[in-house]
Amino acid sequence: MKEITHLTDPSLVRALAHPLRARVLGILEERRASPRELADELDAPLGTVSYHVRTLAKLKLIKLVKKTPRRGAIEHHYEAVGVARVSDAVWEETPVVVKSAMVQSAVGEVGRSVNEAAALGGFDHPKAHLTRGRLTLDQPGWDELASALMELVGQAERIQSESAQRLHQADHLGEREAALVMMLFESKPSIPDRPEADNPTDAARESRRQHATQARPAHEPS
Numbered sequence: 001m002k003e004i005t006h007l008t009d010p011s012l013v014r015a016l017a018h019p020l021r022a023r024v025l026g027i028l029e030e031r032r033a034s035p036r037e038l039a040d041e042l043d044a045p046l047g048t049v050s051y052h053v054r055t056l057a058k059l060k061l062i063k064l065v066k067k068t069p070r071r072g073a074i075e076h077h078y079e080a081v082g083v084a085r086v087s088d089a090v091w092e093e094t095p096v097v098v099k100s101a102m103v104q105s106a107v108g109e110v111g112r113s114v115n116e117a118a119a120l121g122g123f124d125h126p127k128a129h130l131t132r133g134r135l136t137l138d139q140p141g142w143d144e145l146a147s148a149l150m151e152l153v154g155q156a157e158r159i160q161s162e163s164a165q166r167l168h169q170a171d172h173l174g175e176r177e178a179a180l181v182m183m184l185f186e187s188k189p190s191i192p193d194r195p196e197a198d199n200p201t202d203a204a205r206e207s208r209r210q211h212a213t214q215a216r217p218a219h220e221p222s
Contacts, residue, residue, distance in 0.1 A: 013086055015059060017098040020044060021052040022105035025080060028062050030113065030179075032079035053078060110181050117179065134187060142184075149182055156180055 016022050024038055033041075039049040056062045057078065066077040086094070086102075117123065123130065137145065167175050 012059060013090055013094050013102075014098050015055065017101040018052065019101055019105050020048065021055065022102055023109060024049065024052050025056055025061060026105060026109035028056075028078055029080040029082075032065050032077045034068075034075045034077045036075060113179055114181070122179075146184055149184055152182070 016025065020042065023042060027033060027038060027041065035050040035053045036046060038044075038053070039046040042049065053062070057064070060081060062078045062080050064076055065079050068075045068077065091099070122128070135141075135145075167173075
């Protein structure tokens with residue numbers, strides 16, 4: 001598990017709204033790869049992928065980690081600097097269309113990773129874990145659960161750090177690649193009440209006006 005990269009700049013978050021760029025970052029958060037390898041995996045033009053890789057490098061979200069001579073050229077391999085995490089304040093300011101693009105990309109990568117692990121026996125370990133459930137919460141309950149999940153993320157970072165030290169001392173004997181996915185979301189997002197609903201009389205009047213407008217025949221200008 002990589003270190004957490006906190007995104008506190010709204011413009012940086014918006015830069016990740018492009019679905020292909022977000023997918024590239026998602027892959028590089030899991031492993032290192034070259035633009036050509038990314039293009040093959042994503043079935044996208046090499047030039048387009050290379051452009052997004054350069055953009056992510058300029059944003060300092062990925063870094064060059066290896067150069068490999070290949071057929072008279074140099075292939076550059078990149079990996080993510082850390083796992084990008086958007087702060088609560090910035091996420092609140094992020095436009096809905098940007099949020100949607102980022103979430104769809106992240107969920108797509110999660111689905112790909114989980115399906116791949118399931119096909120290769122990644123859940124065969126006796127202590128592998130998969131839980132899916134539905135909860136009914138009020139706002140204090142939601143806040144408490146969100147805080148508990150953030151505490152777990154902190155514990156995961158600590159465990160990762162301690163594991164790295166032990167693996168280094170043991171020359172990486174017993175090293176095991178793992179993936180951790182946590183989600184908290186509204187399964188049926190609430191829809192804000194329409195302002196006129198606060199006044200039944202006004203709502204009924206507006207409804208009658210709309211019906212009258214719809215029923216009125218259209219007139220051609222004379």
